Amino acid sequence: MxxxxxxxxxxxxxxxxxxxxxxxxxxxxxxxxxxxxxxxxxxxxxxxxxxxxxxxxxxxxxxxxxxxxxxxxxxxxxxxxxxxxxxxxxxxxxxxxxxxxxxxxxxxxxxxxxxxxxxxxxxxxxxxxxxxxxxxxxxxxxxxxxxxxxxxxxxxxxxxxxxxxxxxxxxxxxxxxxxxxxxxxxxxxxxxxxxxxxxxxxxxxxxxxxxxxxxxxxxxxxxxxxxxxxxxxxxxxxxxxxxxxxxxxxxxxxxxxxxxxxxxxxxxxxxxxxxxxxxxxxxxxxxxxxxxxxxxxxxxxxxxxxxxDITIEGDIAAQQGIRFNIFQLTQTYTGEDERLNIGPKGFTGEKYGGSTYWDTEAYCLPFYLGTSEQKVSRNLLVYRHKHLARAIENAQKLGFKDGAALYPMVTMNGEECHNEWEITFEEIHRNGAIAFAIFDYIRYTGDEDYLADHGLEVLIGISRFWAQRVNWSADKNKYVMLGVTGPNEYENNVNNNWYTNYIATWTLKYTQEAISLVKKKHGKRFEVIADVVRLKEKEETSKWADIVEKMYFPHDPKRDVYLQQDNFLDKELLRVSDLKQEDRPLNQKWSWDRILRSCFIKQADVLQGIYLFEDDFSIETIRKNFDFYEPMTVHESSLSPCVHVILASKLGYKAKAYELYLRTARLDLDDYNNDTEDGCHITSMAGTWMSVVKGFGGMKVKEGKLHFNPFMPDQWKSYSFRIEFRNRVIKVKVSNEGVTTKLESGEPLEIVLKDEAVMLS
The missing domain is CATH 2.70.98.40 (Glycoside hydrolase, family 65, N-terminal domain)
Structure with a gap:
């Protein structure tokens, strides 16, 4: 640092x-x-x-x-x-x-x-x-x-x-x-x-x-x-x-x-x-x-x-950090050209080739949903739809067929251009991030027509990939997913990465829901889509439903936590606090062999899935998994701290949430990972915005309504942020005196503030 x-x-x-x-x-x-x-x-x-x-x-x-x-x-x-x-x-x-x-x-x-x-x-x-x-x-x-x-x-x-x-x-x-x-x-x-x-x-x-x-x-x-x-x-x-x-x-x-x-x-x-x-x-x-x-x-x-803008009163370092992240995001992508996307370094350096990663869907989309007019986030999704044919070609090169689509880990034009086998072939959870982004966009904007216009074709291609990528295990009497790399790249070529299995089954389920919705609201358009993609609806959806019902998820009954992968408990379970300072960051000090055999986690993996699908889990389940995995997480991916901020905030771990917020907000300003000279971490900067809005502000969308459950970090006097939501602009300010919400423009809107309905007009 x-x-x-x-x-x-x-x-x-x-x-x-x-x-x-x-x-x-x-x-x-x-x-x-x-x-x-x-x-x-x-x-x-x-x-x-x-x-x-x-x-x-x-x-x-x-x-x-x-x-x-x-x-x-x-x-x-x-x-x-x-x-x-x-x-x-x-x-x-x-x-x-x-x-x-x-x-x-x-x-x-x-x-x-x-x-x-x-x-x-x-x-x-x-x-x-x-x-x-x-x-x-x-x-x-x-x-x-x-x-x-x-x-x-x-x-x-x-x-x-x-x-x-x-x-x-x-x-x-x-x-x-x-x-x-x-x-x-x-x-x-x-x-x-x-x-x-x-x-x-x-x-x-x-x-x-x-x-x-x-x-x-x-x-x-x-x-x-x-x-x-x-x-x-x-x-x-x-x-x-x-x-x-x-x-x-x-x-x-x-x-x-x-x-x-x-x-x-x-x-x-x-x-x-x-x-x-x-x-x-x-x-x-x-x-x-x-x-x-x-x-x-x-x-x-x-x-x-x-x-x-996000304002923070009483903490200049935090205020500078969030504005720096927003500044870099805003000058990197304006949303005016659907051919463009967001590179991990933006215009600040050459590392990672400047290409598009899953970072866009998992991290950047929420920022643009909340801060820009709807067409900006829609264009990010249209970018992937334009590349669907290439995604199908990418899958064909690996032996998949019948319209299965594998979106690239790294791309400029839709074609895979990443050359590390453990990433290119195995970090397939990226497909799920693109499917989730379609759901997230529709959940936030209410634009269900997007499914008929573009989204359903993409979902069908991705679901076909998942259906072919799993295999039946006679030993477990379950479907399994072998030879993958999850978000935690400090484990490669593992079996049954929990996050990958979970987002795959979620995609299969959501695609079935999307088919039903488009059939109901856009019958003729559905017939065109089904013909273009040659959908065998009954046969394919029956297979998807069977996978959803019978997917295997590794779990430790003793600790009652989901296991990152099948053999995670074979590792020596240490804590980051056990590491010597001279060993950090691991990816610059340890051999790759040593990293792969360790329990240390580069970024949120199981917790990534719990963050995306938090309504699927009880607060006690979230707590047990957070308490198990966070102490082993070195946060050597820029994408990691923000997920932990959001979950720590939900759990009431205020000190941990603030500690990790500063890490994500000032990652480049203070050169936490000793790599800022290669360029700033642009895509993860959206996670800083999420840390404040979704973490401290407790913002989420549920059943078409904005929910807020904010808390005040002890180091701050107040903070405020602005949200664009379905043609409205809502201002939220949190201070020690309480929470104020204001509708700055648009029609009256009911929100949910700390579990109570509030009408803004």
Missing amino acids: KDYLKHHEWEIIEEGFDPHLNKISESVFSIGNGRMGQRANFEEEYSGDTLKGSYVAGVYYPDKTRVGWWKNGYPEYFAKVLNAPSWIGIHISVDGHKLDLAKCKVEDFKRVLDMRTGLLTRSFAATLSDGKKLRVLSKRFCSMANGEVGAIRYAFTPLNFSGKITLSLYVDADVVNKDSNYDEKFWEEVSKEASPGRALVVAQTKKTFFHVATAMKFQITTHGKIVTVDRINIEQREKFAGNVFQIDVEEGKETIIYKYAAVLSSENHPKEKIAAQANHVLDDAFAKGFDKLFDEHAKVWEHKWEEC
């Missing part, structure tokens, strides 16, 4: 420059707008340890799968969101001495991310190797008002000299991914152009042939007057275009560079027109200027915060 960022309600603040923390800060201070994003790399040249990263949504490369021993069914490639062409570069040198913070004496360094407005600010004084000293103040944002525009205001002041400064402003597509095989570069030049004051590079990805046009244009001012540059040298080389020139500077006088960028993708523009359209977008941005662009951008953020 690191604690170097200052606590502030609305800002992330770093004071003083420590090169050893730079990559962590590059992740934490990242900015984006749903279409593109940028790590907090420096504009000027930096020769120190850095992970340079610019990213464009939907643009990826199918890197060849590398494994030691090929197995049938392996995906051919591992998809990666690419480090895209860089638009931020502003290099400075004085008499041949470069402004490079790895080689200069750096003083008064401060980096601030204003989450209210999505503005990244950095300031410092640097003494070059020859003693000349500069003060710099840079401001940068990716426009939320126009997802293809970025802007920089870069001001510098010579503190002890006058003379000439050499500037280089450019676009660079000659970039590389950190995890590329053999340091391969994934971009090829299509075209480039440069003229005084501007430059553009169009690059295409190998194999996938996405085109990205990155253009920049700049203006320089001193004391509000435009500086005319007499001579600009055009610098062009492969995948690079820019301007190099000198300007006169005076000691104590500030010079400001305004640099504007347009970043366009062939996902949204014809390839043959993309350069011209990039220049058009760029000229429009330039004409508006930095201040007007920022004002438009800030107004979007103002509206976003009105929708999704």
